[in-house]
Amino acid sequence: MTRAGKGAVGRADLHVHTTASDGLLSPEEVVTLCERRDVAVVAIADHDTVAGIRQLFSECRGQSCPARRDLSWNSSFYSRGVEIIPAVEVNAELDEKEVHILGYFVPVDPGSEFAMLLDTIRRSRMDRVRAMVLRLEELGFPVELERVLSFAKGESIGRPHVGQAMVERGYVSSVKEAFEKYLGVGKPAYVPRAHLAPVQAVKSIVHAGGVAVWAHPGTAGCDYLLKELVENGLDGLECLHPEHSPEDTRRYATLAREHGLIATGGSDFHGPGSGEGGELGEWVVDYSVVTLLKEARLKRERERAGR
Ligand code: AMP
Ligand code: FE
Ligand code: FE
Numbered sequence: 001m002t003r004a005g006k007g008a009v010g011r012a013d014l015h016v017h018t019t020a021s022d023g024l025l026s027p028e029e030v031v032t033l034c035e036r037r038d039v040a041v042v043a044i045a046d047h048d049t050v051a052g053i054r055q056l057f058s059e060c061r062g063q064s065c066p067a068r069r070d071l072s073w074n075s076s077f078y079s080r081g082v083e084i085i086p087a088v089e090v091n092a093e094l095d096e097k098e099v100h101i102l103g104y105f106v107p108v109d110p111g112s113e114f115a116m117l118l119d120t121i122r123r124s125r126m127d128r129v130r131a132m133v134l135r136l137e138e139l140g141f142p143v144e145l146e147r148v149l150s151f152a153k154g155e156s157i158g159r160p161h162v163g164q165a166m167v168e169r170g171y172v173s174s175v176k177e178a179f180e181k182y183l184g185v186g187k188p189a190y191v192p193r194a195h196l197a198p199v200q201a202v203k204s205i206v207h208a209g210g211v212a213v214w215a216h217p218g219t220a221g222c223d224y225l226l227k228e229l230v231e232n233g234l235d236g237l238e239c240l241h242p243e244h245s246p247e248d249t250r251r252y253a254t255l256a257r258e259h260g261l262i263a264t265g266g267s268d269f270h271g272p273g274s275g276e277g278g279e280l281g282e283w284v285v286d287y288s289v290v291t292l293l294k295e296a297r298l299k300r301e302r303e304r305a306g307r
């Protein structure tokens with residue numbers, strides 16, 4: 001499992017953001033880029049929302065679209081020539097450490113219990129952004145809440161949108177600098193997110209019938225959590241990620257093998273020039289990983305049916 005060059009085999013990117021959260025490209029633009037860069041499969045994994053998938057899904061009418069039969073239960077579907085895996089990235093935290101859990105094949109219909117959980121999380125995102133805007137004002141860096149909201153093109157607002165408003169006001173030269181000086185954990189304008197424990201995130205995804213994968217575990221610095229997450233249904237570890245060193249990738253691949261987990265990977269693409277994540281098409285895994293995720297989904301579906 002290594003970073004792929006152009007033309008390399010293995011063309012599934014299992015971690016991509018869109019304007020539904022803090023990505024810069026719309027879901028349709030992501031699909032166009034996948035076509036251009038020869039990425040056959042993409043998991044749209046926005047922070048705490050599946051709106052981007054719903055958007056693509058509603059546009060695949062008239063095409064060969066297996067999932068169209070039933071929006072409440074998910075399989076992958078095709079948008080133009082690209083296979084789309086419905087996914088979400090749930091942000092949890094523990095001991096001031098950010099733990100992100102990817103949920104593959106989670107329900108995307110607005111009425112589901114899982115959708116309600118995401119609604120709650122997104123409402124707390126909005127409260128948090130309001131609190132950060134107040135904090136910035138106290139610090140002498142006023143930004144208009146309206147401007148922050150205008151940078152969020154979708155329903156999941158977050159710190160990158162606050163950062164963009166700060167760049168616009170000239171307080172910092174990049175979103176990255178905004179995080180380093182003000183918005184990152186422990187910085188003056190930082191406000192903690194509403195508490196969601198990593199175990200709870202895994203349980204919610206599993207309970208909803210999805211496949212739970214720990215995203216970029218190397219950035220969290222709490223490998224000691226792994227055992228408990230596995231006991232609560234964790235299915236995989238994101239081994240290949242732009243923030244992981246080759247050493248990290250190998251270590252997590254070994255841990256995945258030892259715990260019987262699926263070793264996944266993706267770019268965490270947030271758009272060209274976003275300063276976050278890697279380039280689309282450069283962080284890909286083989287289709288065999290997609291097959292393992294689908295098998296895990298079917299196994300979970302059978303478990304649920306037997307309950
Ligand atoms: P939030 O979801 O509001 O907690 O914001 C976290 C998001 O901000 C992450 O998903 C990244 O996309 C982005 N992010 C985190 N750290 C940085 C950084 N140092 N520079 C730029 N963006 C960042
Ligand atoms: Fe992000
Ligand atoms: Fe993440």
Ligand code: ZN
Binds near residue numbers: 015017089268
């Ligand atoms: Zn991500």
